[in-house]
Amino acid sequence: MNVDTGDTAWMLAATALVLLMTPALGLFYAGLVRGKNTLNTFMMCLAAIGVATLTWALVGYSLAFDEGNGFIGGLDHALLRDVTFEPRDESSTIPHLLFMAFQATFCIITVALIAGAVVERMRFGAFLLFAGLWSVVVYAVLAHWAFGGGWLIENGTLDFAGGVPVEMGSGFSALAAALVVGARKDYGRQALLPHNAVYVLLGAGLLWFGWFGFNGGSGFGTGNASILAFVNTLLCPAATLVVWIVLDLIRGRQATAIGAATAIIVGCVLITPAGGFISPGWAIALGALGTLPSYAVIQWRPRTRVDETLDVLAAHGTAGLTGILFTGFVAQQSWNGVADGLFYGDASTLLWQAIAALVTPAYAFIATFALLKLVAAIMPLRAGDHEQAIGMDVLEHGEEAYASGEGAILIEPDGVRAGDRGMLVADPV
Secondary structure (H helix, E strand, O other), X not given: OOOOHHHHHHHHHHHHHXXXXXXXXXXXXXXXXXXXXXXXXXXXXXXXXXXXXXXXXXXXXXHHHOOOOOOOOOOOOHHHOOOOOOOOOOOOOOOHHHHHHHXXXXXXXXXXXXXXXOOOOEOHHHHHHHHHHHHHHHHHHHXXXXXXXXXXXXXXXXXXXXHHHHHHHHHHHHHHHHHHHOOOOOOOOOOOOOOOHHHHHHHHXXXXXXXXXXXXXXXXXXXXXXXHHHHHHHHHHHHHHHHHHHHHHHHXXXXXXXXXXXXXXXXXXXXXXXXXXXXXXXXXHHHHHOHHHHHHHHHHHHHOOOOOOXXXXXHHHHHHHHHHHHHHHHOOHHHHOOOOOHHHOOHHHHHHHHHHHHHHHHXXXXXXXXXXXXXXXXXXXXXOHHHHHHOHHHHHHOOOOOOOHHHOOOEOOOOOEOOOOOOOOOOOO
C-alpha cells in the first residue's frame, strides 16, 4: 500500500494534538495542587515528554509493535531500525515513522498521568527513573497486548484508542504508586485544596481538544473509523459533563468547577476504548451511565487512607474499565465493520473485554509496585515532612510559580526557607 497524503496530513495533525495533551495535563494537574507545588507538578508532566520519547525510540516502540510473541514484541525495531517513510504493513497508508511518532505520544501522556498519584511528595529524580522504567516494563507490554499483535487483540479484544495501556494502565499503576510512596504529611488532617480552578478548567478544555487527535487519530486515516471516533469524542464527554453537574447539584446544591473539569476528563476516558466501535447514540449513553462509577470512586476515595492525590484511579482506571466493558455490550459491526457486542448477538466480545478488564489492572498494579520498590532501593522516593512543608517547587527546582509580591518566599544560602528554622509553622498555600 502506498502512502496516502490525506491520511498522512491528518495523522501529522493528530500527533501534534496528542502531544499537546501532556502540557495540558500539566496545567490541569498544577491547578489541583497547592501553590507551593505548582512548578514541580507541571515539571513531572513536562519531563515525561523527554523521558518517554527517548525510551520509546530506543526500545519501547519495538517491544510494543515488533512481532515478537503474544506477551511482548521483539527488538527488530530497536533504535528505530527499519522505521522509514514507507508504510509499516500492507494495510497502512501513512509512513512508518509517523505511526511510531503518533504512538509515542500515547506513551508520553500515560507516563505523565501517573504523576497525579504522587505529586506534592515524590522526589523528582525518583520519578524520572520510574518513568523510564515504567514506559518500557509496563506501557510497552500493555500496548503490545492491545495494539501490537499481542494476545488480547489476537483474541478479539476491542480497544480503539487505549483503554488497556493508557487508561487502565495509568489508573491502576497510580493506585500502586500511591500505596508505595505513601500519603502526604497532612493527608487526613487538614484540607489539601486546589489552588487554581482556572488552571484546572483550561487544562481540561485543552485535554478535550487534544483528545480529538487521540481518538480520531486512532483510525490512522480519514475514513469512517476516525470520523466516528471524532464525533463520539464530542458526544460522550458532553453527556458526562451534564450528568456530573446534575449529580453535584443533587449532592451539594453547587456545580463545582473542579467537578466540571473532572467530568470532561472522565467522559474522554470513557469513549477512548469505545470510540470507533459504538454508535453515536451509545456514545451518549456511555457518557451518561459511565459517569456513575467514577463519581462514586471520587466520593469514596478521600474516606480511605490511600492518598491517590489527583484521583487518577477514578478518572482513568475506573472510567477506562467501564468503557472497555461497555464496548463488549454495545459494539455494532454495522458501525465498526469489526465485531458485534453482546446486545447484538456476540457474547465472545464481552468475554474478551472482561478478560482485558481483569488482567490489565493486575499486571499494571503488580509491575508498578515492583518497579517502585526497585527505585526505592536505589534512591529515596519521597520528601520528608519538613521538605513537604517547604514545597516541592523550592526543594526540587529552586524556583516558584508565585515568587513575587505577597507570596514571595526567601531562601537562605543553605537552601532553608527563611522562617522555617526551628519550629515549623503551618504550611503556606
